[in-house]
Amino acid sequence: MSNLRTALYDAHRTRNARMVPFAGWDMPVQYAGIIDEHKAVRSAVGMFDVSHMARFSFAGEGAEELLEKVFTNAVGTMKDFQVRYGLVCNEDGGTLDDVLIYRWPYGYAMVANGSNRIKIFDWLTKHAGSDVQIQDQTLATTMIAVQGPKSTEAVTGLFEHDVTKLKYFFAQPTRYRGQDCVVGRCGYTGEDGFEIMLGNVLGPTLWNDLLAKGVVPCGLGARDTLRLEAAMPLYGHELTEKIDPLQAGLDWAVKLSKPFIGRDSLASANEAAAHRPKRIGLELEGTRAAREGCTLLADESTPVGVVTSGSYAPWLEKSIAMGMVGPNYTAPGTKLLVDIRGTAVPATVVPLPFYKRAK
Amino acid sequence: MDLNALRYAASHEWAKLDADLVTVGITKFAVEQLTEPTFLDLPKVGQTVKPGQEVGVIESVKSTSGINSPVAGVVVAINTSLVDDPATKRRGNLALVNDDPHGAGWMFQVQLAPGATLDHLLTKDQYDQQIAGH
DSSP states (O other): OOOEEOTTHHHHHHTTOEEEEETTEEEEEESSOHHHHHHHHHHSOEEEEOTTSEEEEEESTTHHHHHHHHOSSOSTTOOTTBEEEEEEEOTTSOEEEEEEEEEETTEEEEEEOGGGHHHHHHHHHHHOOTTOEEEEOGGGEEEEEEESTTHHHHHTTTSSSOGGGOOTTBEEEEEETTEEEEEESOOSSSSOEEEEEEEGGGHHHHHHHHHHTTOEEEOHHHHHHHHHHTTOOOBTTTBBTTBOTTTTTOGGGOOTTSOOTTHHHHHHHHHTGGGSOEEEEEEESSSOOOOTTOEEESSTTOEEEEEEEEEEETTTTEEEEEEEEOGGGOSTTOEEEEEETTEEEEEEEEOSOSOOOOO | OOGGGOEEOTTSEEEEEETTEEEEEEOHHHHHHHOSEEEEEOOOTTOEEOTTOEEEEEEESSOEEEEEOSSOEEEEEEOGGGSOBTTTTBOOOTHHHHHOTTTTTOOEEEEEOTTOOSTTSBOHHHHHHHHTTO
16 A cells, blocks of 8 residues: 655655655655754754644534543643643553644644544544534645744744744634634644644645745654654654553643543552653763663663663754653663663663753 | 775675775765764774674664674774764764765774685675665
8 A cells, every 4th residue: 555645745855855654654754864954943943744643623512522531631621722732542541642632712623643543533433422523634734843943933924813922832723825724833842833734735835935934844853853852752652552641751631630531540550650660761871872672771680661762862962762661760860771782871860851942 | 986996795885905904884875874873883903703794883863773894804993083982082973974985984994814805795886786776
């Protein structure tokens, strides 16, 4: 089966992006180079084609009830135009996905991971009553993330509304060249930025408008190293059906005080929190990267955990990793070893995030 | 550097013979596939090596690849400018591998074992055929 292509596929190929299969799509992993793209986002502004992310819209009387039931964070307390992060869990508390919910005066929208699009759509449909209509808008729309300290300059003048006035984690339905679109102030890089969703027809035009403003095109490679420095979990790594949101350190996005699917399992797990493995951050000696699956050891012969993501960090210029370890090894300052292809590389547990932008 | 004068391993190392001394690096194609190197581990001087034996590691942000010795012999030198020097805390200049993989980015030198040759390695034409289509 061939991969899906975003509306920006030709724009990527024209600029010699290296394309890779990702979540069933052909996506650019890099243009000129991951390190330069990463630094462009930290120091100026870059953009990403994130059209592979799943975009669902919800209408009908039952929309709020459905979302409140499947989402670990609170939906009812959201203001109109607010965006909220949370998890979708199964009955056991295992993580099915991490998603953003957008609240509109007329309904809701959700952005989920591309790799989970079908799974989440089926999950939502299964739990929806007859009074809610769910639409998968992914294939008809383009999504571009503009990220970096100069992202406000980059989006200025492009939209009917002044989106630079948006507060973080709020969104604005507006128009681009006369066509409806949505601009949210959020992202997955640890920088200020915007995520723009619009119909496919004008996707390449917006991409080119942003290029003309000097925005650096970036691939999924830089997106991954940026989110790692910002210690944001990536589904399939720090979050899986076997790793629940509390173990991943996402307590702030789990409202145990309200009912939702998986709530009871998570509440009991939370009582045993002191005895469960948890997500930690690690700084390694040297620049060698720990990769997903590397064993974490307390000493040469005592495995205590596993690396979930690791890389050379282009902005911090050191080797960093996240992993899951047993409860006795989570304190910052704890010395561990990472087994990298048979070599035990010393590492220290550090507080997360590795990188935080100056306010 | 005359690329036609080099011999190549299918695993993307090049080898240059001068008398019985073989200089080894990785090809421009390998560097382009790898993208910017972020870490390099080279063999130890004095180490005995065999063709196809993994003697080093090169990493980029996205990938980790082994570096194999293309020939049999003993490692007699490594390109110290590429690797970190813990004594002086000097960081290795991995940009040399990126910028000049067939020249200043060379990695190590092997004294050929008695009777060993480069005959099993690919010619430039054969190597180009292998990487065609990528």
